[in-house]
Amino acid sequence: MIRFLGLRLARAMLTIVLVVTFAFVVLRMSGDPAMTIMSPEAPAEAIAAFRKAWGLDQPIWLQYLHYFGAILQGELGQSMRDGRPALVLVVERIPATLLLTVPALLLKIGLGLPAGIYAALHRNSLADRMVMAGAVAGFTVPSFVLGLLLVLLFAVQLGWLPSGGQESWRSMILPVITLGLGGAGILARFTRSAMLEVLGQPYIRTASAKGVPWALVVRGHALPNAAIPTVTIIGFMIGSLIAGAVVVESVFSWPGVGRLLVVAVANRDLAVVQCILLLVATTMVSANLIVDLLYGVLDPRLRGGGH
């Protein structure tokens, strides 16, 4: 178990290092930051001063080390547009995003898991076909199309709900539904195929054949085993709580991290983009780590340390 944990932890750290390196390489490859920020007509002294201030006059490996050190200390630079620390700018947007993504996650799990399990237990029934059709739709209808259709129906035609903004809890409804429905389809599809795979296993037939009631077979044997692949998907969904609403936030003009990212990308505000990239990587890696630990709990075979 310790070895298993250690390996996972090392791998998580490595991924973070890889993301930081990626950010650094891309940042430096994208051209001279001094030229990007300042206009080419800026006086030479001003450019030189800018380079010195940002450490751009040092050798590249030293810049990399400095960069790494700064990030370890939580210094992610200032927003090149409004001069405030990028980290502050990003962190103050997080609650708004979570306000959408957490209820959406609950909706995904609450809708997707039971639908997938039910569909698998009643394979080829009408309900199964409907769940699968919904799952395919959830996957193939892009979130901006679904969001805009919902706006068209509930905000424009019926006038029941606001089309965007963040005035009251009612403006949360449409974005949460948009986010949740698509994810629920994906989750239902995964849960169904995981359940079907488990239901085909010999131990299910054995348990059934020795007279265990079907409900108990499902609860005691099928569900725990099917949980393992499903937990992976849920882990990915938890990992994308912060950045999973980029498109939907834009559709509904919701002032969250995703909206900030889109604006920062459009303005080429590199410090903010980089800060969000690192934040997302960290949440993603942490979520994966938790999922790995959960595997150990769910699947005793993994506790030995091997796969």
Place this chain on the structure above:
Amino acid sequence: MSATTMTAPRQRIPVLVLIAMAWIATILMVALFAEMLRPYGITAMDLRARLTPPVGFGGTIRHLLGTDELGRDVLSRLIVSVRISVLIAFGATAIAALFGTTLGFLAAHFRGLVEQGVLMLIDFQASMPFLIVALSVLAFFGNSLPLFIALMGLYGWERHARIARGLAIAANAQGYAAAVRQLGATPGRIYLRHLLPNIASTLIVAATLSFPEVVLLESGLSFLGLGVQPPMTSLGNMVGYGREYLTRAPWILLAPSSIIVMTTLSVSLVGDWLRDRLDPTLT
């Protein structure tokens, strides 16, 4: 998939899959002959017919699908958008397949450190939401069509790499690969002439599965205004533009939206069907 229930080994192609195939063929035709099919230029303005609704909703046959705020013909823009979106999706899927398969083969051939490196890259790719990575790259590098296609080509390569590596390792242990090697064939010849044809069907299915995802990704980025840049137009671009006229002229947005949904749905249906036929182990 519900449409492809196992009944007999030699079943006929399900109707739904046939419809999907017909739709894909239509879209490909439209993409190929876009310049001949479009009734007007995509920037041609008909200022006296601004925001005309489509035929059947009060419009005229001069503009079958209506016009936008500048009086540009929605049908013409739609046809050209299909071409750009299909071009990007095809280009990106091909790049991802080529890149992924190459890395997978390299990992299978050299094993050891090379393999660990490739596996690490796969892990990295799979653990980061691609949209965020793509947005960061766009922020750092700015945007141009070739760069955008190359960037989309980074999507889904890890699926090909995984498959190619796994299958190549398995195939290397089989008689035919060893036999050709004994005959003195170079590694390049073994991989390209002997291994690749044997695993091509699986790779094609994998490409079919990632194609709709690329379409969604491209249209999402273009919708955000960060993908295909005007005056060029893509399906996502049109939706993003049409959003401004959601209340007054919903047809601007509904036309490209339905094309996106129909196309991704069709390719997914065909992909799922192909997978069930050729290799049910793929996810």
